[in-house]
Amino acid sequence: MVNIKQLAEMIIKIASKKLSIQLVKGPLGVRGRCSDNQLIKEKLHWEPTTKLYDGLLKTYKWIEKQVKITRKIFSYIIYFQYTQ
Numbered sequence: 001m002v003n004i005k006q007l008a009e010m011i012i013k014i015a016s017k018k019l020s021i022q023l024v025k026g027p028l029g030v031r032g033r034c035s036d037n038q039l040i041k042e043k044l045h046w047e048p049t050t051k052l053y054d055g056l057l058k059t060y061k062w063i064e065k066q067v068k069i070t071r072k073i074f075s076y077i078i079y080f081q082y083t084q
Contacts, residue, residue: 002052010053014060 002010005021012019041047050058 010056011060014053014057 005023008021012021037047
C-alpha cells in the first residue's frame with residue numbers, strides 16, 4: 001500500500017523537482033485504501049502488469065508531451081493573430 005506522502009515523493013522524483021512536502025492537519029477519514037486484486041484475477045483472469053511508479057512515469061511523460069504540443073499550438077495562434 002502506498003500512502004499520499006509516498007505517492008507525492010514518487011511524482012516529485014519523476015518530475016525532477018526539488019519540492020518539500022508539508023503535511024497538514026485534517027480529518028483522518030479512512031486510514032488507507034488497498035485494492036485486493038484477487039477477485040478480479042479469479043473472475044476475469046487479469047492482473048496488473050504495470051508497477052505504480054512505471055505507470056506514473058509513463059503518464060507524466062505523456063502529459064508533459066501534451067503540454068508542449070499545446071504551448072506550441074497556442075504560440076502559433078498568437079503569432080498569426082498579431083501578424084494578420
